[in-house]
Amino acid sequence: MDHPSWVLLFSHVLIALCFGIAQPQQFCSNKGTFSVNSNYSNNLNRLLSSLPSSMAENGIFYNATVGQGPDKVYALALCRGDLPSEKCYSCVNATSQAIKQQCPNKKEAIMWTDSICLVRYANRDIFTKMEEIPPFCVSNPNNFSGDFAKFNETLHDLMAKLITQASSGLKFATGYVSFTKPIYGLVQCTPDISERDCEICLQKGMGEMESCSGGREGGRILSPSCIVWFELFRFYEPAGTLDAPVQFPPGPANLSPQPPSPSSPANVSPPNQTRNKNVIIIAVAVASLVTLVTIICALFLWRRMKQKVENDDEMKRLESLEFNFSTLKIATNEFSNDNKLGQGGFGSVYKVWRNWREGTATNLIDETLRGSPVSDVTRCLHIGLLCVQENVSDRPTMAAVVLMLNSHSWSFPSPSRPAFLLDSNTDTGLPPLESDTGTTMQDQSTENPQGTAYLSPDSNSHRLRHAQ
Incomplete structure (x- = not known):
């Protein structure tokens, strides 16, 4: 193996090891x-x-x-x-x-x-069911330099062929395509899901790749039912026909060596001198590679630490927006009607729930938002109803809400009945809400001396508690 090929292989191994150090x-x-x-x-x-x-x-x-x-x-x-x-x-x-x-x-x-x-x-049946949530993103730290549009087109062509091959066969496929550097890809599904579900899972994973690793030299999407991965170096072990053989560009012609000229014996290098040159070349190459890989690893760790600091700053900013009850009481002048901006409590929530069930949720869109995409507004209403479901265990976590807001490819579960606050002194003009047992909220409500009845939001049944 000549020195350039050996150095190139060694660099790929070191970069792969550095990139592979992940939690x-x-x-x-x-x-x-x-x-x-x-x-x-x-x-x-x-x-x-x-x-x-x-x-x-x-x-x-x-x-x-x-x-x-x-x-x-x-x-x-x-x-x-x-x-x-x-x-x-x-x-x-x-x-x-x-x-x-x-x-x-x-x-x-x-x-x-x-x-x-x-x-x-x-504690539920997870077999033969395709699930792509939650997806995990692991991105190569190196940015791609070159014709990104052509690179992206070539990458998608490669992954489309691998997805077709995997979903219709062994649920696993690897391969490469020639570019300025070869692009290597790997796709895999859990073998218990159907061919169609495998194809859907891999396609959704490739769709998530744009936000995960757009503009990078590699990346992977890991989900409960499948994995999608690409790099500019071979990161997998080829096995039989699962991977196309890597093709290298043709080398120079194999010419017979010419004998040295008798008139110029000074051009011939002694054997010891040749070995010394080889040792120097190898030592310099290894030192350079170690330095390069160290820099790459340091940049990768610095990027992760910077991202963590930014996340902490964002949490502090969000926490600064929280107000306690005393602050709100002073700011609203004892909750005076003069400072009231709109109707809340049972009326607004019930209107959203009723329009959602009747398929007329778009009636709730403010006139100033009519120019916005209806699907975006409806999606926000959908997420909002999921967050106020009566059964606390059915409500999504904040992490899940963030993923829902940032993805347009997920199918959300249908929201169940929300928890309500009912003011008995307020005439909402709405019909009483029926419970699952056929009785109405008005039948089950109780009033305190101030005339306010509360429906407990943290119970699976329609229990009411007095305001203190």
Whole structure:
């Protein structure tokens, strides 16, 4: 192997190692918890401890259940299709232990480790179901330099072919396409989902790639059911026909060496001198590469620290917008009607809920917003209703709300009945709201001496409490 090829290979390995140093990507659901030594806890420990050995026997994918009824645990594990069996075992073994530490007492959790293996469990059936939420984004820190429009077009053509190949076959495909530098791609789905669901999951992952790694030399989207990944270096192990052979440009013609001229013996270098030159070239190349990789790693860590500082500053800015009750009381002059800007409480929420159920939510759009896209306004109303559902456990977390506001590709769940505040001294002009049992809120409401009845928002039933 000549020196330039050796140096290029070594640089790719070092950059890949630097880029690969990343924290596991995990999601700990808030939909339920369990206590230590409970039946669910024992079933979960039993199932997670069996995953590594089961993967060694079954290949790159395995799913199983333990328990019955509310204590039943569903779990699955997935390794990247090009991963050797021993690395798959090690990754699943480490992840099965880490997920319990990172998500203690959670009834549902997901964890990707080094983007090469996935472990997830839940107290609901997660098998044969395509789920792309939550997606994890891991972006290459290097910006692409060159004709980005042509690069983007070439990348999408490559990934489209790989998506078609994977969804219609082994649920895994790798390949490359020639560009100024070869572009390498990898796509994979969990084998238990259908071909159509695999295709949808990978296409949505590629759609998320623009916001995740637009303008970068590489990136990956990790979701519960699939993975989409591209780089400008080979980051996977080719296996048989799953990867097209890498083609290098043709080298110079193989010419026979010419004998040295007898009249110029000074042009011939002694063997020791040639070896010394080789050692110097290798030493300089290695030192340069180590320096370059160190700089790249430092820039990557600096970028992550800067992003964390910016996030902390944003949280502080948001916290500065919070007001306590005393401040609001003074600012509104004892909540005087002279300072009232509009109707709140039961009336406004009920109008939104009623129009939503009747399919006339666009009637609520203010005249000044009529020029805005109706779908954007409707999406905000949808998210708002999800956030005020009566059952607190059904409400999305702030992290989920941020993801909903930034993505147009998600399908939101239908909102359930919101929690309400009912002022019995106020004539809203609206019909009484029926509960799930057929009785009305007015039948169940009670009044305090000031004439205000409250519906408790943190209960699954329509219980009312007196205002103090």
